[in-house]
Amino acid sequence: MTRGANQDPGAELAGRGALRPKARLLRTLGSDLISSDKVALIELVKNSYDADAxxxxxRFRGPLKAxxxxxxxxxxxxxxxxxxxQSSWLDIATDTKRRNPRSDGGRRVLGEKGIGRLATARxxxxxxxxxxxxxxDExxxxxxxxxxxxxxxxxxEIEVAWEVGAPDVFAANGAAAAAFSELDADGWHQERGTVLQVDRLSREWTRDDLLELRTALTRLIRPRPQGSGAGSAKDASTEPDFQIVLELTDxxxxxxxLAGPIEPSADLRTPHYxxxxxxDVNGSxxxxxxxxxPPETQDIGVMQLWNLEDRPPQAGxxxxxxxxxDRDKTALQRSLQAANPENTAxxxxxxxxxxDTMDExxxxxxxxxxxxxxxxxETGDDWLGLDLRRVQSPTLRLSNNQIIGHVFIGADTNESLKDQSNREGILAGAAYADLQYLVRAALNQLEQRRYGARHPKKEQPERKGGLFERFDLGEISTALKQSYPGDKRLHGLIDEKNRDIQEGVTQVQNVLSRYSRLATLGALIDRVLHDGRTVVTRLKxxxxxxxxxxxxxxxxxxxKVSIALGSMTDTAEQAELLSSLFKQIEPFGGRKRxxxxxxxxxxxIDRAISILQQEADDRNVQLVGGGTDxxxxxxxxxxxxxxxxxxQNAxxxxxTQPQGIExxxxxxxxxxxxxxxxxxxxDSGPGVPSESRDYIFDPYFSSKPDGVGLGLSIVGNLVEDIYAGELTLVDEGALDGATFEATFRRRV
Incomplete structure (x- = not known):
């Protein structure tokens, strides 16, 4: 034992004691560790599940007032x-389930902290x-x-007592048999079980509260897989034989x-995608x-979603x-008709x-x-950041209110994904971040295919001059002059307007060039800051x-002279590194050149390679410059x-290529x-999938899980609109992956 900072040095330390909690601690824990009455009921349902129910x-018994x-x-x-x-239920925070993670019936138990019973106190x-x-006995x-x-x-000081006697509630013809026999539930176990009766409600239950509870219970149990084919996970062993029924009396x-079996809405069984x-454990x-x-079914097959070299994913x-x-009128009408064929309009x-159902x-x-x-x-819980992601790429990305998704993990196979102490949420860390990344990476595969279904490619006329070709009034001017050769005033107005438009185009092109620089500069800032801070630390x-x-x-x-010379030499080396960093971003400066x-x-080319060399090294990719000067x-x-x-794209x-491949x-x-x-x-990467080739130059289309989809669009617009050139994906390049060629024709 150590003395406190204000302990009298002459005082003797003596005596022993114990922390003695007040009785109200249990009520406090029930309120603080269980965030709502809805969650409290869910905790009780979990306990029933752990008991192999x-x-x-x-059953709610009215009046539903405080x-x-x-x-x-x-x-x-x-x-x-x-x-x-006595040994388990009354032992608050017991570790019985932690020591025995499987129920008698073989289920992986859900409660491990031993606090779910406090739900009744709430x-x-x-x-x-x-x-x-x-x-x-009962x-x-x-x-x-x-x-x-x-x-x-x-x-x-608070004692509780129990009685042990002949079966009554759980007798052959007891109240339990009467309650379960009225339900549409097959295979219920007779003459055994548990009933918790909570009286004198802590608060009023409204229709909105019951709706929220019913919605939560609808989503509580793993849904039956609806997919087919590869990866549909239709393994009956993963589907718990577990039913929940809500009953309202008086x-x-x-x-x-609102009463009846808890089942998902039939309207939600026919999604558009x-x-x-x-x-797996390697992110494959x-x-x-x-x-x-249009109707389509596709086995995409095996695809590598994780491409960080320094470690495998900690989720999986x-x-x-x-x-x-899709939430537009036409798409929803189609979905409702598919779910209810009799409802033709x-x-x-x-x-x-x-x-409204989707929002819930x-x-x-x-x-x-x-x-x-x-x-x-839960409503408002966008743990994957989908809404923010959609703001950055509205054409391609999905918002949270368009998706009903289910991710199925196991406690034994994903030990790093641990619960927070209040049983709500998973502890933040590398495993949780990796889970988010992998789910978004999978979702991106759906988003790309949805984009193709919603934006079928049409034959486009040949473009010469990029986006601004359509702003040229030259053809109209020629036609009008031929039709009205004597109307000099009309000719002058058209020529003047055409000059105004071309001046505006030039200004927009300059702005486009500036923003292209800024977009690229933004991608370099993190690297420069990281390396620059390292140099500053070394100088200090x-x-x-x-x-x-x-x-x-x-x-x-x-x-001392030798020490000073050594320090000056080291300082000069670090200054050279700083100078090299500044040179990387110098061309993107905003001053007029x-x-x-x-x-x-x-x-x-060498400068571009040096800018991205560290990123390439981190990903085990070789960068090679070639060709004549x-x-x-x-x-x-x-x-x-x-x-x-x-x-950077390459x-x-x-x-993403597996180890062992160039x-x-x-x-x-x-x-x-x-x-x-x-x-x-x-590059020697996987190449561009055939279903994406028509869309890779579209603004906001990206095959990367968290990509914004502006890189190729920026490059393409810059090359086409400012240099009258083109950016193309070449079918056969120097390497087996994707090959892009950017051609500059004007101002070269």
């Missing part, structure tokens, strides 16, 4: 005898527990939670429609895709199913009802061993250690913008017969 009946009514939770699980009640003021093991325990609110009472007639599959996915219009293996709806109220249940839920982990997928250490060595009494003048100067293309007059920053975007995709990016340049300049970036 096949059916759970949740201090009145009650809630009953009936199950046909294995029940408890008096010894189990729901009401009094609790009666009745339980029976098969072929055993046990009854009554707890008045208001006893724990006494200010003068300590926890060890309540307002307006609430009766669905992706199902599994992801097996995927299956379906879409409604897991399975998933993602269903997606869904009304506006039908559409509103469907959208949309999101991506996580299920551990068949049971839902809260709050993932050189100064600190040099000063320390110079001030040592034992150092003579000759040694005047007419382009003659530059060496090979030197610009070419001298041209061109804006160096715009040339770098094109190269950096193309090389590095990313080349890094990972190489070749960068070169050539001049053409028309004196134009062509930059070539070829």
């Amino acid at each position: 096949g059916v759970v009946l949740i 201090g009145e009514g009650g809630i009953e939770v009936w199950d046909d699980g294995h029940g408890m005898d008096a010894a189990t009640l 729901l009401g003021e009094e609790m009666l527990l009745t339980t029976r093991k098969q072929d055993a 046990v009854k325990l009554l707890i008045d939670w208001t006893d724990f609110d006494r200010e003068d009472a300590y926890l060890d 309540v307002d007639d307006t609430l009766e429609d 669905r992706l199902s599959g599994s992801i 996915a097996t995927l299956h895709y379906e879409q409604q219009d 293996p897991f399975e998933f199913e993602i269903s997606v709806w 869904p009304s506006a109220s039908d559409l509103k009802g469907f959208r 249940v949309a999101g991506v839920s996580i299920y551990r061993d068949g049971f839902r982990v809260l709050p993932f997928g 250490n050189i100064a600190r250690f040099g000063t320390r060595d110079l001030n040592k009494p034992s150092v003579n003048n000759s040694d 005047g007419r382009p100067k003659q530059i060496s293309v090979s030197e610009v 070419i001298a041209v007059k061109i804006d160096e920053a715009e040339l770098l913008t094109v190269l950096v975007n193309l090389i 590095i990313y995709w080349t890094a 990972r190489k990016v070749l960068v070169g340049a050539r001049t053409n017969e028309d004196e134009s300049l062509t930059l070539v970036v070829s």
